[in-house]
Amino acid sequence: MSNTENGFFTEATSAEVVISRNSKARDARLAEVMAVIIRHLHAAVKEIEPTEAEWFEAIRFLTATGHMCNDWRQEFILLSDVLGVSMLVDAINNRKPSGASESTVLGPFHVADAPELPMGADICLDQKGDPMLVRGTIRSTDGRPLAGAKIDVWQANDEGFYDVQQKGIQPDFNLRGVFRTGVDGRYWFKGVKPKFYPIPDDGPVGKLLAALGRHPYRPAHLHYILEAAGHDRLVTHIFDPDDPYIASDAVFGVKESLLAKFDLIEDEAAIRAAGFDRPFYLVEHDFILAQSA
Ligand code: BEZ
Ligand code: FE
Numbered sequence: 188m189s190n191t192e193n194g195f196f197t198e199a200t201s202a203e204v205v206i207s208r209n210s211k212a213r214d215a216r217l218a219e220v221m222a223v224i225i226r227h228l229h230a231a232v233k234e235i236e237p238t239e240a241e242w243f244e245a246i247r248f249l250t251a252t253g254h255m256c257n258d259w260r261q262e263f264i265l266l267s268d269v270l271g272v273s274m275l276v277d278a279i280n281n282r283k284p285s286g287a288s289e290s291t292v293l294g295p296f297h298v299a300d301a302p303e304l305p306m307g308a309d310i311c312l313d314q315k316g317d318p319m320l321v322r323g324t325i326r327s328t329d330g331r332p333l334a335g336a337k338i339d340v341w342q343a344n345d346e347g348f349y350d351v352q353q354k355g356i357q358p359d360f361n362l363r364g365v366f367r368t369g370v371d372g373r374y375w376f377k378g379v380k381p382k383f384y385p386i387p388d389d390g391p392v393g394k395l396l397a398a399l400g401r402h403p404y405r406p407a408h409l410h411y412i413l414e415a416a417g418h419d420r421l422v423t424h425i426f427d428p429d430d431p432y433i434a435s436d437a438v439f440g441v442k443e444s445l446l447a448k449f450d451l452i453e454d455e456a457a458i459r460a461a462g463f464d465r466p467f468y469l470v471e472h473d474f475i476l477a478q479s480a
Pocket of ligand 1: 296
């Protein structure tokens with residue numbers, strides 16, 4: 188009887204019957220992935236024992252999530268983010284040798300063609316908020332400073348918005364820039380002290396968070412993509428450790444090693460030396476890149 192490869196479907200044998208139906212899959216990885224998903228999905232349904240109304244509610248949620256996706260909004264990635272799956276996939280794919288800087292999520296607000304700027308440039312084009320100087324050194328795991336490393340940085344403004352969320356309000360490419368290190372591997376640029384902000388929460392994922400009693404906020408951070416010849420690309424952030432949401436990031440992106448220090452500098456001479464006209468925040472953070480295998 189070839190129509191019941193592993194017997195007829197029963198509640199007890201459900202997963203194995205479905206998995207055996209996929210035995211002719213041409214792609215072995217697809218067959219493996221589907222077998223794991225089917226096994227875990229059936230186990231979850233058996234544990235939950237959903238009513239038919241509850242199952243339909245789940246279908247409605249996934250349908251709404253799909254309807255919320257377009258060229259600039261990816262609600263399924265947001266769902267993966269708030270379930271901790273994005274960070275888990277990131278962890279599995281970015282295991283680092285000891286001493287290397289850790290990665291975290293990319294997020295949806297990176298812009299591929301941000302301008303390349305001279306080292307030290309101010310990326311805050313509208314001068315709003317508390318000024319900030321960020322600096323540090325990019326090194327290899329063997330301690331060598333990395334010359335010619337590319338630093339792609341982007342951040343939200345003092346109200347917690349990225350430029351792409353406020354077109355016509357913030358200048359284009361506000362708070363973004365690409366820099367290249369010199370021979371000493373050092374980098375420095377000016378920006379504005381960032382503020383915490385909510386992930387886009389006007390869709391099904393936001394409703395889910397509310398229903399779960401969770402807030403949608405991410406603690407204040409700066410995004411980086413770092414690239415240097417012979418080294419693994421690093422997608423990461425640095426965070427303000429004093430942020431009210433530092434221990435409850437909606438997308439689980441915070442790691443202890445990514446906590447920077449935001450020191451308020453009020454000394455007149457230091458303000459002048461940094462080229463500011465008022466107190467500023469100094470953020471010093473070094474990055475260590477892993478050598479490519
Ligand atoms: C971000 O940090 O830009 C971000 C990350 C995940 C979801 C939403 C925003
Ligand atoms: Fe962000």
